[in-house]
Amino acid sequence: MAQVEASSSPRIPTVVDKQPSMEEPSSVLVTPCDPWPRPYFLGNGLRRVAPYHFTYNTYCKQRWRGRELLDVFSSEFRDRPLEYYKDAIERGAVVVNGKQVPTPNHIVKNGDVISHTLHRHEPPVTALPIAVLHEDDDMIVINKPAGVPVHPAGRYNYNSVIEIMRAERGHAWNPLPCNRLDRLTSGVMFIGKNPKAAEKLSLQIQGRTVRKEYLARVKGEFPDGEVVCDMPILQISPKLGLNRVRANGKAARTVFKKLAYYPDTSKNQLSETGYSIVRCLPVTGRTHQLRVHLQFLGHPIANDPIYANRRVWGSSLGANDGDGLQDTDEDIITRLSRMGKSEVADAVAYHDEMVDEYNKKKAEKMSGELCDVCQTPLYTDPGLQELTLWLHSLRYEDAGGSWSYVSPLPTWALPPDGAEGPTEVGGMEDLVMAVKEVNLEIT
Template sequence: MAEAHENGSRPLDDWPSPYYLENGLRRVAPYHFTYNTWCKERWRGRRLIDVFESEFRDRPLAYYKNAMETGKICVNGKPAGPDHILRNGELVSHTIHRHEPPVAADPIQILHEDEDIYVINKPSGIPVHPAGRYNFNSVIEIMKAQRSPDWIAYTCNRLDRLTSGIMFVAKTPKAADRLSIQIKQRSVRKEYIARVIGNFPDGEVVCNQPLLQISPKLGLNRVRANGKTARTVFKKLAYYPPCESRQKQDEKTPLALGEAPEEKVRSWARKEGYSIVRCLPVTGRTHQIRVHLQHLGHPIQNDPIYANQRVWGINLGYNDPDALENTDEDIITRLNRMGKEEVADAVAYHDEMVDEYYKRKAEKMSGELCDVCDTPLYTDPGLQELTLWLHSLRYEDAGGDWCYTSPLPGWALPPSGMLGPTEVGGMEELVSAVKDVNPKIS
């Protein structure tokens, strides 16, 4: 996570917003921008430089220190040095030459529109709201650019940047409040689809493991007894065994540098095949489906956090067996290197035949500087950083008044030459497990 702006000014007066498409990516030319953020409670009494070091990942600490010393970072409109102690009510401003990461160029599909709402199919890899390093490259800003500068969106549910699928965007505050209340009161059921490692168990699988947020900065959550109550219902839709020809080819492939023989045997998902799994989150914790699937030993195949062998080790956090060995500090340190010194390395991309390709085509610091502001530049993101095989498939009113379903994403369809489901039936067969949930869960 990088800087989250609250009252950032719009950088340009021209309309529409300055998008251009190149190499399958939606891009925005660099521009000057001022972040304005009120002092948060957890910042009070701390040095300005310490807050920037702990909260923001976008740029190196040396950049922030220099920005404070040269007046690019102000408090209450006046330049503030690194040792300034933040107090309640202070406004922190940071003017930067902003470099937004490119996002997928996929269009935002409108599944339904009426006088109250849009029901959209959100592409993977695009954040919903301006946040962190993203501003124009967000769902709301893209939709606004396609309508008018006065268009206002009222989102009713949220999806992580990498997650695709159904979202509700209301046209009025009243419509947004009405649907948001329905969702919070659990009179609306939602179903996701995921592509996971291995042959997921048959039948209904219910995971009730509580979840604890370990690092807000990195968006990391783990199963912990002292976490918040969480419940997810899973059911396998299909299993696709590994491709025999690829297995034979892999057996001839030499070990990657630093890879142990036993890692190659456990590696990788194509040797275990993969499953398409239906997921019904009864509660709505951050990364709930992703963490529960990891805990069950079937993480999402291309998950850059929870299916990352370089972070979790060979067992990928299954049942969290190495909680003592893989301490929170260990996991945070390894994750913090991703996207900087190292690239995302989910198991779906851990293939010695293509490993070098993904090392070249992935986001990390390039070693180059912007010729306008001397900001360290990142390379373009690769496919593994724009896609997560988790999709919000369906929302329906528990009373049967309405139901919206998106098509299955391409990664959930049967692979070439194999038979399998191309659509998903109703939720009735899974509703019993949802109804059994303790009504006090929140």
Template sequence: MPNDYSPFVEPPPVVITPCDPWPPPYYLEDGLRKVKPYHYTYNTYCKERWRGRELLEIFASEFRDRPAEYYEKAILEGRVVVNGKPVPSTSTIINNGDIISHTLHRHEPPSSAQPIGIVHEDNDLIVINKPAGLPVHPAGRYRHNSVIEIMRADRGYGWNPLPCNRLDRLTSGIMFIGKHRQAAEDMSAQIRERTVKKEYITRVLGEFPEGEIVCEKPILQISPKLGLNRVRANGKEALTVFKRLAYYPPKEDQQDGQPNEVNGGEHDGMAWKKLRGYSIVRCFPVTGRTHQLRVHLQFLGHPISNDPIYANQRVFGPSLGKGGTEDENEEDIMSRLSRMGKEEVADAVAYHDEMVDQYNKRKAEKMTGETCEICDTPLYSDPGVHELGIYLHARRYYCQDGNWDYETGLPDWALPPPGYEGATEPTKESDPLAVDLTSAAG
């Protein structure tokens, strides 16, 4: 018989999704995997930073998916409730332990129709090659268009894939999926303890220096809402080693088959245009901070050439944030970044020149000005193929003890362009790195 002193407390009531469609409402169109709109309920415990704040202010500042006016209307009409009950006003204070439920008509962005590749499979793990542009977990505007849900749709409703590592949505490459909890925990522990070595391949602006380039600048999360991280002295420790695999100068810089020594001048005030051609770079992260490779490459002055955040001159100006300084106006940067994909196309500098054809320059995801007939949600156009990912690929994960080693080939964008000779695979003699990562990390 329970007594009055039992420590158990019933959790707050939550709202459940009105109808959870199965199988997922996927369809393929124009090289994209699309999802028909559907109703869905988010249930979220109060985060520590939300405590003592007003409900509408939390939604307006933390969530980018809808405008503040939408959230105000949803609260007043009872589509947003707290602990299973409507609230008296949008200024209701949220406290520790509260559960916020938000039922909405969900419009998922399309993802690439490219299938999830299988690199290796046994009784414990599946090693996959994740396509670019696909999030790992349901999050934000994505649910069915995620690695977890696509694999469940392929293998059955009751199957529960357990990711052991994560890749950014825009990044492709090696990921480990546990078939059962013990396998997932074992692999996740290996990755956390840094006994697993990683190699990424990327394509960056300009002629990246030769040799082994070590960057150990700390990284700070500036805005979780916008996904913005920067090099800052008060950030978390971060260490990456970079090694150039190839450099491809522009055609006009070649004379008698040799790159021209002239590195180009200013072009209409765009300092980044001095970064002639592009380089394929191998990246060896020792730590695992969010956006670590993207942020370190931006700091070094060679951002990933199609990165919609860190190679965006509309956000960072003509220097693209090279050697980011503490006196940058972060509010201005965040304001400009928040407009990307809404009022402005979120294009990287790569799309200002000849690397992308005119069709893809025009075709991009942004607000259309139209709204959904069911929920009045602003509708977006389909993304262009060039927006589905960035030039960053997790090519190889291997155990330092030699127990296992999984890798993929180079992605198409890392191979020599037509008319050039260059590396078609990383050079074996540089594995392992000459630099002592253990001492560098210490």
């Protein structure tokens, strides 16, 4: 369910703006929705947001008409227990048309505006700064840290690239992202300073005249030379955002080339066979394309919580399984859907013997404590493995050669202590040549 912030700030539109104005909220509804300055504070390498009250407004949807208010919340908003919503309605934290309702069994009607004020707790993100690689009158090129979402979404609001940059540059400043990276992915991003510049670059990216190069840290020793993966990708679970190589999927092409290989020196019989740093040139732009293709090639991203998880994919991790012969899609979806924050099911828990070591790591899960203000169950801080995916947007460049931006290598791609290896990456000519040699059009 999409909900919209009820804000006194003119820069944040709401669905209410396009509907008949609702009555002034009664005194039961608390609506401080746009705290400034942002309530950030730093600690233990994390950027935190002090809990704050926040109000969501939404108009009654067709499927809600004639239903009880508590029933709507219990079925549509399942991030909190039923008891919370019943109490919130009774004490006026949930109101209809700005007024407290007499009972949680209140019937919702067409045109009703439902408002929910809650004490919002955002997850912490890394305290690493958003580094600026280039800036001019129209555009800012940044090196996005891993673990920070680009836009406010879900449990994240002020802990997002958009809001962090706004906090640094002023309340009225409106950053306009031209490309997007997943929350756990780091690297090059473009932030437009004005709509015209943002639209121009966005159209250029959509027009497929921009080349992108990524770095990944993968399991095992990746093959030498240029490796082209031309396997179609199918979304097998929209709900879980899960994708897989399938013959009936959408065409997907990636060129890979090993940058370095670092063998394991721990002499631990349970350890993996070292890892490789791999350059990735996505020729197409499918969801999770690099993660899925690397998994299919037998070299998944080493800390990928989904595609390198043996609890989900089994011992083979889905390598070369383009027909679902090893595990059906239903098997994979069922296993993934069972995973929870309190279950030892992350990518590092490959072997039973490693579970104890995993449990020593800090993982984001329920702490058993409650908020003093709202009695919301609190999470522990996320561990490093929940803030970083070893996938980095290294370079963006115009196919015509008019501009190119490259970021420094992330720390996980640098040679480990005591080893020699590359600390920077050359141009993309060899990867582009590999595309041309197999007659693949960059799309």
